[in-house]
Amino acid sequence: xxxxxxxPRVAMLLSLADDELVLGHRHAEWTGWAPHLEEDLAxxxxxxxxxxxxxxxxxxxxxxxxRNEDELAFGRRPEEYRNAVLCERPNxxxxxxxxxxxxxxxxxxxxxxxxxxxxxxxxxxxxxxxRLEERYHLDHAxxxxxxxxxxxxxxxxxxxxxxxxAMAEAVALFEPLPGEDRLVDGGTLPRSSEELLSEWLxxxxxxxxxxxxxxxxxxxxxxxxxxxxxxxxxxxAEGEELRAPGLVRREGAWVHEGGFAGAGxxxxxxxxxxLPLWEEMTGLHRAHPGAGW
Amino acid sequence: MDVWDVLGKRSPSDQFVVVGGxxxxxxxxxxxxxxxxxxxxxxxxxxxxxRRGDGEVHQGPYPEDLIGGLTDRSYRRQEAYxxxxxxxxxxxxxxxxxxxxxxxxxxxxxxxxxxxEREAERSG
Numbered sequence: 001x002x003x004x005x006x007x008p009r010v011a012m013l014l015s016l017a018d019d020e021l022v023l024g025h026r027h028a029e030w031t032g033w034a035p036h037l038e039e040d041l042a043x044x045x046x047x048x049x050x051x052x053x054x055x056x057x058x059x060x061x062x063x064x065x066x067r068n069e070d071e072l073a074f075g076r077r078p079e080e081y082r083n084a085v086l087c088e089r090p091n092x093x094x095x096x097x098x099x100x101x102x103x104x105x106x107x108x109x110x111x112x113x114x115x116x117x118x119x120x121x122x123x124x125x126x127x128x129x130x131r132l133e134e135r136y137h138l139d140h141a142x143x144x145x146x147x148x149x150x151x152x153x154x155x156x157x158x159x160x161x162x163x164x165x166a167m168a169e170a171v172a173l174f175e176p177l178p179g180e181d182r183l184v185d186g187g188t189l190p191r192s193s194e195e196l197l198s199e200w201l202x203x204x205x206x207x208x209x210x211x212x213x214x215x216x217x218x219x220x221x222x223x224x225x226x227x228x229x230x231x232x233x234x235x236x237a238e239g240e241e242l243r244a245p246g247l248v249r250r251e252g253a254w255v256h257e258g259g260f261a262g263a264g265x266x267x268x269x270x271x272x273x274x275l276p277l278w279e280e281m282t283g284l285h286r287a288h289p290g291a292g293w
Numbered sequence: 294m295d296v297w298d299v300l301g302k303r304s305p306s307d308q309f310v311v312v313g314g315x316x317x318x319x320x321x322x323x324x325x326x327x328x329x330x331x332x333x334x335x336x337x338x339x340x341x342x343x344r345r346g347d348g349e350v351h352q353g354p355y356p357e358d359l360i361g362g363l364t365d366r367s368y369r370r371q372e373a374y375x376x377x378x379x380x381x382x383x384x385x386x387x388x389x390x391x392x393x394x395x396x397x398x399x400x401x402x403x404x405x406x407x408x409x410e411r412e413a414e415r416s417g
Contacts, residue, residue: 036294036316037316037330038315038316038317038326038327038330039326041326041329041330041333042325042326042328042329042330045329045333046329048366048369049362049364052362052364052365052366053364055364056364129363129364132359132363133359133362133363133364135355135359136328136329136355136359139325140325143321143322143325147318147322
């Protein structure tokens with residue numbers, strides 16, 4: 001039994017940190033390729049912020065796991081990462097990248113706001129810092145949302161396609177955490193993942209309706225998450241494939257229907273896109289374990 | 294896209310001075326981008342943009358402590374690379390002690406490969 005099973009705080013911290021690390025890695029792949037120089041700098045800076053936030057969270061997990069930040073970020077096997085599948089998907093075009101950033105950062109804002117009320121003071125301290133920096137990420141995401149949603153047609157179409165593709169996997173950001181009942185009972189996680197999903201979806205539905213893009217909630221793509229073989233070729237993640245709640249409009253608001261079933265990123269179950277990312281991200285650490293610079 | 298002058302203050306008592314420029318579709322986007330293009334290393338305590346040729350100044354919405362971020366960004370700065378030469382010598386000495394040597398020439402200095410060149414390399 002690992003430290004995650006013994007202390008559900010570890011699973012929560014790794015879920016938060018792995019989301020930031022892996023998405024930061026994907027964002028960083030735009031460096032040198034973003035649509036224009038100014039955006040290249042801004043988005044690269046956001047990527048570095050995400051990794052810095054991951055570092056803070058790994059630092060808090062360190063005493064609970066006996067592993068330092070580098071070991072947690074780069075020294076785990078693929079099935080030990082707890083990021084949502086959304087974060088590991090390739091960047092695609094700018095429309096998908098901006099759609100994912102909008103969905104991720106608005107969802108992240110909801111969970112960080114909730115965590116400010118946590119009974120764990122050290123976590124609250126970190127979350128306060130992260131939220132202040134995340135304000136810029138939200139501003140950036142909203143600025144691109146407004147401009148892409150307003151057209152011209154090709155940009156709006158690509159953005160809408162990106163939203164539709166990313167939507168179901170964004171819902172899975174709220175896949176219940178291992179040991180969540182204990183986290184909620186103890187006040188470490190002030191509200192359940194299901195409550196946070198409801199809040200996010202309600203606000204998102206209003207925004208999408210205002211932009212006449214709410215159809216992406218009805219016509220979104222499937223949730224990803226497949227068995228991932230380890231580098232030895234062995235498939236270790238077991239369990240049913242994740243199914244996310246359905247999204248429906250009831251009494252003037254978008255709500256989720258049903259619950260999560262099966263296992264996804266929060267249980268270490270990833271898509272076919274994760275292994276190549278993990279190999280690149282951790283290659284230097286694996287080649288030179290414990291090396292410093 | 295329009296060109297926007299970027300203005301900054303080093304300290305609260307300074308006047309805004311032009312520190313550079315960005316291309317952006319509108320004032321809000323110019324403000325969003327200028328924060329990271331010109332002030333991500335805490336080069337100022339306040340900033341603004343002005344469409345080149347216009348008189349109207351649009352001030353950045355972020356308080357002083359948020360300009361340049363709150364987390365440790367020292368690794369992003371040039372001084373983070375101080376002592377690289379000495380580190381390289383130490384690495385070479387350690388390699389020599391182990392009977393190893395770097396004998397490949399340095400890569401040529403040239404423009405980075407274009408996207409098309411990278412794609413051609415990938416496809417073999």
